Amino acid sequence: MITVIGTGTGAPPGPEELAGAELVVGGRRHLDAVRLPVGAERIVLGPLAPALETIAEYDAKDRAVVVLASGDPGFFGIVRALAERFGPARLEVRPGVSSVATAFARLGLTWDDAVVVSAHGRDLRTAVHVCRAYPKAAVLTGPGAGPAELGAALARSGRTLVVASALGDPEGERVVRISAAEAAEREWGTAVSVVLSLDESRVLSPVRTLAGPAVRPAGWALAEDGFAHRDSMITKFEVRALALARLGPRPGDLVWDVGSGSGSVAVECARLGAAVDAVERAADGVERIRANALAHGVYVDAVHGRAPQALAGLDEPDAVFVGGGGAELADIVGVCARRARRTVVVALAALDRVPAARAALLDAGYDVDGVLLQSSRLAPLPGDVTRLAATNPVFLLWGVRAPVSSEGVAQ
DSSP states (O other): OEEEEEESSSOOOOHHHHTTOSEEEEOHHHHHTSOOOTTOEEEEOSSHHHHHHHHHHHHHTTOOEEEEEESOTTSSSTHHHHHHHHOGGGEEEEOOOOHHHHHHHHHTOOOTTOEEEEOTTSOHHHHHHHHHHOSEEEEEOBTTBSHHHHHHHTTTTTOEEEEEESTTOTTTOEEEEEEHHHHTTSOOOSOEEEEEEEOGGGSSOOOOSSSSSOOOOSOOOOOGGGSOOSTTOSOOHHHHHHHHHHHOOOTTOEEEEETOTTOHHHHHHHHTTOEEEEEESSHHHHHHHHHHHHHTTOOOEEEESOTTGGGTTSOOOSEEEEOOOGGGHHHHHHHHHHHOSSEEEEEESOGGGHHHHHHHHHHTTEEEEEEEEOOEEEEEETTTEEEEEEOOOEEEEEEEEOOOOOTTOOO
């Protein structure tokens, strides 16, 4: 049997919890905090593979193994690797209090509505986009993905960071509330337990029934009258439905909505969990985007500027929707295609601009497809009868980046 004991945010396990252990595995600080049984072998965790091999040797002989881990080892912890290798039936897990729960407790905040994301050994950009999209997030950090790096990436977002270090250590514990920009300028050392990202205006949510972030919508393609817009200058819901299906926005993604207008596509992407930059050249349009985001309870970063120049300072997107551009459309699509990681979707009312936009996607190496959308909606007539009212046709063009082989790519 392999006993996994959560520690780190409370008192270390006593001698009785380690009694009979012949092998004790854990981080150096966890091992230094306990008294090992006489004769027990000790392994300081570094690379996981050698430790798993030694655990396997002991387990094969039915010799008692204890693994010490931080907080709740079943929460982004070592339980996953142990269960995959030895099977859940071989584990006895004794969870401690997770660093996430402890950090929120120190602030007096609930965390049933928080999003938790790990940047430990993973791409930091996913954590950054989650922090931008959600008002309350907890980030489990690691080398190269700590408070300074997270702060630098969120410096323009207005987020407050709470950096919790050495949680549970009566002498070393620190909980620092700081702006993202200020966090980027400091050295934080190696004792960071967790970083919380907060939108101070939205940290208190209504009473919840389901844990996690606010439940995302079951559908999309909201009616046009759900948005403030000017002179019917809004992407119609039929076009939005297909555009969203091709964009595939999800938590951890960054989406650009270029030529955003009312921000209807941007808001719908945010409702589906993505972080969004909405680029709009008209100042009153920027205000409408912000108002529409607020009305739908999501955050959209409205960027005032003319594309493609305004795109230069933005982070690399996963997906891009181009809904405006005029004579510069081909250049805008070309810039977006070079920088998007996954897909670019373009809506065009003028058919004579389709070839240039398509060529820009093809030149960037995308697989390209498109469709002409022409719908008719039910409309009332006198006498309690109904007719079909045609909407203006729109050509929707999309390019999907060819998949890259995962061989040699770090997971």
